[in-house]
Amino acid sequence: MQMRTLGKTGISLSVIGFGAIVFVNEEKQFAFNAVSRAIDEGVNYFDMGPRYGNGEAEQKGGPAIQPYRDKIFLAEKTAKRTKDEAAIELRNSLTAMKTDYFDLYQFHAVKTIEEVQTIVGPNGALEAFVEARNQGLIRYIGFSAHSQEAAFALIDSFKFDTILFPVNYVTWHEGSFGPQVIEKASNENMGILALKALGKKARDTENRDHWPKAWYSPVDTYQEAKTALSWTLSQPVTSCVSPGHAELLWWMIDAEKELTTLSDKDKNLVKQSAQGITPFFTA
Numbered sequence: 001m002q003m004r005t006l007g008k009t010g011i012s013l014s015v016i017g018f019g020a021i022v023f024v025n026e027e028k029q030f031a032f033n034a035v036s037r038a039i040d041e042g043v044n045y046f047d048m049g050p051r052y053g054n055g056e057a058e059q060k061g062g063p064a065i066q067p068y069r070d071k072i073f074l075a076e077k078t079a080k081r082t083k084d085e086a087a088i089e090l091r092n093s094l095t096a097m098k099t100d101y102f103d104l105y106q107f108h109a110v111k112t113i114e115e116v117q118t119i120v121g122p123n124g125a126l127e128a129f130v131e132a133r134n135q136g137l138i139r140y141i142g143f144s145a146h147s148q149e150a151a152f153a154l155i156d157s158f159k160f161d162t163i164l165f166p167v168n169y170v171t172w173h174e175g176s177f178g179p180q181v182i183e184k185a186s187n188e189n190m191g192i193l194a195l196k197a198l199g200k201k202a203r204d205t206e207n208r209d210h211w212p213k214a215w216y217s218p219v220d221t222y223q224e225a226k227t228a229l230s231w232t233l234s235q236p237v238t239s240c241v242s243p244g245h246a247e248l249l250w251w252m253i254d255a256e257k258e259l260t261t262l263s264d265k266d267k268n269l270v271k272q273s274a275q276g277i278t279p280f281f282t283a
Contacts, residue, residue, distance in 0.1 A: 001014045001015065001016065001041060001042030001043065001253075001256060002014070002015045002256065002259075003015070003044075004237075004238045004239065005191075005238065006073075006161075006162065006191035006193075006238045006239075007161060007162060007189050007190045007191030007192065007238070008161065008189045008190070008191070009140055009161055009162075009191055011073060011103070011191075012044075013044060013045045013073055013238050013239045014042055014043045014044045014045050014239060015233055015238070015239050015240065015256060016041075016043055016045075016239065016240060016242065016249075016252050016253055016256055017043070017045040017046065017047050017075075017193065017239045017240060017241040017242065018034075018035070018038050018043050018045065018046045018047065018241075018242060018249065019047050019241045019242040019243060019244060019249070020046070020047060020048040020049055020052045020057035020058070020061055021052045021053070021057060021213055021243070021244030022034060022242060022244055022245065022246050022249055023052070023053070023056065023057040023060040023061045023064075024052055024053035024056050024057055024213060024244065025053070025056075025213070026060065026246070028060055028063075028064075030060075030246075031060040031061055031063070031064040032063075032064045034064070034246060034249075035061070035064040035065055035068065036064075038249070038253070039068055039071070039072075041253045043253070044071065044072045044073055045072070045073045045075070045239050045241075046061070046065055046072055046073070046074055046075065047075045047077075047164070047193075047241045048061055048074065048075065048076045048077070048093070048097060049076065049077040049078075049079075049108055050077075050078070050079075050089060050092070050093055050096070051077075051079055051108060052244075055096065058093060058096035058097055059096060061097070062096050062097040062098045062099075063098065065097065065098075066097075066098045066099070069098075069099055073103045073104070074097065074099065074102055074103050074104075075102065075103060075104035075105075075106060075142075075193075076090075076093050076097065076102045076104070076105055076106070077105070077106045077107070077108035077144065078090065078093070078105070078106075078107065078108055078125065079107075079108040079109065080125055081107075081115055081118040081119050081124065081125050082118065082123060082124060082125055083123045083124060083125055083127045083128045084123070084128075085125070086125035086128040086129065087128040087131070087132070090102075090105065090128065090132055090137065090138075094137065100137075101136060101137050101138060101139065102137070102138045102139070103138075103139050103140060104138070104139065104140045104141075104142055104161070104162060105129060105132065105137075105138040105140075105141060105142070106141075106142040106143050106144055106162070106164060107119055107125065107142075107143040107144065107154070108144055109144055109145070109146050110143055110144070110145045110146070110147075110150040110151075110154060111145070111146045111147045111150055112147070112149075112150060113149060113150065113153055115150065116150055116153040116154055116157065119154075120154075120157045120158060126141075126158060129141050140161035140162060140191075141158075141160055141161055141162075142160050142161050142162030142163060142164060142190075142191070142193075143160060143162075143163060143164070144163075144164035144165065144195065145163070145164075145165055145181075146166070146281070148177065148178075148180065148181050148283055151163065151165060151181045151184075151185075152180075152181065152184065155184055155185060155188060155190070159188075160188075160190060161190065161191060162190055162191040162192070162193055163181070163185045163190050163191070163192055163193065164193040164194075164195055164241065165178065165181055165182070165185075165192070165193070165194070165195060166178060166194070166195045166196040166199070166281050167182060167192075167194035167195070167196070167197065167232050167235055167237055167240075168195075168196045168197060168199045168228070168232065168279075168280075168281075169227075169228055169231040169232070169270050169271070169273075169274050170199065170200060170201060170274045170277050170279045170280075171196070171199070171279040171280060171281040171282070172274075173271050173274040173275075174274050174275070174276075174277055174278075174279045175279030175280075175281050175282035175283060176282065176283040177279065177281040177282055177283045178281075180283075182235060182236060182237075186236050191238050192235075192236060192237045192238055193237065193238060193239055193240075193241060194232050194235070194237040194239065194240040194241065195241055196216070196243075196280070196281075197228055197229055197232035197233075197240040197241075197252070198218045198219050198225050198228050198229065198242075198243055198248055198251070198252065199214075199216050199217070199218055199219075199228075199243075199280055200216075200217050200218055200219045200220070200224070200228070200277065201216070201217045201277045201278050201279070201280060202216060202217070202278045202279065202280040203215065203216060203217050203280075204217075204278070211243070211244075211245055211248075213243075213244035213245055214243055214244060214245070215280075216280035217280075218243055218245075218248060219248075222251050222254070222255070225248065225251040225252065225255055226251075226255040226258060226259075227270060227273070229252055229255045229256070229259070230255070230259055230260075230262055230266075230270075231262065231267070231270045233259065234261070234262045234267065240252065
């Protein structure tokens with residue numbers, strides 16, 4: 001599998017990352033099989049979070065990942081915004097994941113300026129992150145954001161190593177969501193990790209019979225997945241984290257084997273294909 005360098009960290013990551021939601025609503029043996037298969041395919045980046053399935057992802061992913069711990073880049077998140085709460089959740093996640101450190105620890109899904117102010121303010125979660133890094137509990141500090149305003153504010157507030165952010169052809173072209181954030185992160189030499197590469201549109205119904213773990217509507221076919229992944233990897237990103245369904249993860253892994261550099265004509269065709277689709281993020 002193709003590898004890319006994660007910003008200023010110098011770490012080489014697989015261009016496909018294993019997203020923890022894949023573990024949710026699956027059997028324990030599935031977790032072991034899925035991790036083993038992903039490792040065999042060349043995946044070395046696993047992105048976890050205690051919010052996924054209210055801890056289910058960690059409970060199933062921890063034992064499955066443990067045998068490969070020394071071979072992978074293990075990222076974890078917290079949605080806690082204060083110092084004490086973040087410190088407690090970090091310790092709990094270390095225990096659940098059966099490891100004594102995380103390669104990357106991230107603020108999870110920051111949306112508002114108020115959240116940013118709490119995180120970086122007195123007794124904010126950032127203080128816990130820095131202390132944990134000094135103690136060797138985490139190597140790098142990053143964040144995921146679901147708004148451009150939050151992403152800009154966080155980048156301006158601290159020298160983060162990474163950003164985990166939606167980089168999707170529909171939200172980019174039809175929602176004007178992403179270009180400015182990715183440019184700013186690139187200028188800061190941050191490692192850029194992509195969310196929602198296989199997203200297609202905002203859900204127009206609450207019916208989730210197809211891809212039930214996704215709050216948005218992902219692509220419908222392998223060919224669409226291949227096109228969407230090709231577009232996202234044509235941007236200055238290091239890796240794309242998979243959605244929550246195993247089938248989509250395997251589509252991404254298979255598509256990576258067939259990827260070629262998109263020409264300007266190809267990029268324009270992707271842009272045209274996005275026209276008229278309702279994006280699930282907008283600027």
